[in-house]
Each structure stands twice: as structure tokens, then as C-alpha cells.
Amino acid sequence: MEVETVAPANCAGPMCSQCGMGSFCLAGGLPPCDMQRLENIVGGRRTLMRGEYLFRAGDAFASLFAVRSGYLKTLRHAHGACQVTGFPMDGELLGLDAIADGRHDCDAVALDTCEICEIPFDRLHHLLADVPSLMDQFHRTLSREIQRQQASLFLLGNARAEQRLALFLVGLRARYAARGKPSINIQLRMSREEIGAYLGLTMECVCRLLARFRKAGWITLTGRRLTFIDGASLAAVAEGVCYEALG
Secondary structure: OOOOOEOOOOOOOOOHHHOOOHHHOOOOOOOHHHHHHHHHHOOEEEEEOOOOEEEOOOOEOOEEEEEEEOEEEEEEEEOOEEEEEEOOEOOOEEOHHHOOOOEOOOEEEEOOOEEEEEEEHHHHHHHHHHOHHHHHHHHHHHHHHHHHHHHHHHHHHHOOHHHHHHHHHHHHHHHHHHOOOOOOEEEOOOOHHHHHHHHOOOHHHHHHHHHHHHHOOOEEEEOOEEEEOOHHHHHHHHOOOOOHHHO
8 A cells, every 4th residue: 555655855965976876867977076066966865665655746846856776656647547657767867747837747656665866956957057068968868758758659559468568578677787787587666557557558468468478488477576588589579570479
């Protein structure tokens, strides 16, 4: 059951220069002098427990949030339906959606224990004008978010159910590998129901497809412990060129 709270910031001092996720965050590629200036504006760190909200749809926008460790899900509610829109993990930035209108348009909820760095946007806005390298990194972050959203639109609008799930698993593995994490054996933080809500599939469909992937010898799955056995075949399904083995 989700905890109905929004986590407050604590006073732990951020150290971008010592963070292993710096290359994925705003600190990526910054020279030491500019990284120090970024560190100086970060407002502190929050620790979220599973089920805690980082922010809710409709909350006033004041800060961006960088995931230092842990996993979250973002959700949008409309017309009585709930859509999972993403699963941010360490090194990724949340809150970009609220820059335009000054309010968040989704909920962000922790899937496990998370450590979050808060970046007050008014201070960041002023710093961007003074630090070209930071502005460049901010633009790259915005571009990656646009690419992610476009990929999600393609996934929901064009891909078959098998391809959606294969793309999700292959993409998740790539995100782990890019961060230097073990990418053969993965502990899924999200439930089958949450995966389905992200992919536009029912939980039953997700379970059925996972069983077919397992039967084909591409993965093993015990609880939420996923092991990739034949990543090439799974990638072929993700690319839309191989469905026969699922028959």
C-alpha cells in the first residue's frame, strides 16, 4: 500500500564530484570549477522509502530532482485511468515536465529506497546563463527526455504486445549496463501490473508473455529476479524481426 506522504528534504550535503551517477546527471562532463558551482546550488538530499511520493500532479514546481540511487515510477491520471509513464533510475532527472506551466503534471513514487538530490530551479536557471558547459549538459538532458517520450509513443502506438515487452526488457538491460551495473541478472523493482500499465498491456498479458519468453529459453524469472539467457533472440523480437519462436 502506498504511503500518502511527500518526503521532506534533509540536510545531507550533496557531492556531485563523488557521485557515481555524475556522468548521467547535470554534472556530466563539467570541469571541476563548474561542478563546484553546481554543488553549491543543490539544496540537499532526500531519502524516500518505497511508496513515498517525491511530488504529486498539481504540486507547484520549485526544483528538479536527480536520482542518486534507487528507482521510482511516474504516473499520470486522466479520465479515471492511471498510466505509468516511466521508471526513473539513478542518474536520471525528474521534474522537467513542470518547467513550462509551473506545476507537475504527474506523480513520482519511490519503488524502493531512493536517495534524491534536489536542485532549486531558480538557482539553476541563473547558473545556466553563467556556465556554458552546464547549459550544454542541460540541453542534452532535455533531448534525452524528448527521445524517451518519442520512443514511448512509438511503443504504445505501433508495437505488438511481444515487441513492447521485449523492448522494455532490452532497454532496461541497456540502462543497467550503461551504469556499470550487472545486466545479466536483474532484480525488477516494478510489478507485472506496473509493467503492464507502462506498456499499455494487462497484467495477465505481461505474465503470459514472460512465460512464453521463458519457455523459448530467452530468460529465466523467479519472483522478480530476471536472468537474460538469449539476449540476441529477445533483441530480435524487440526489433520486430522474430516472432516465430513464440508460437
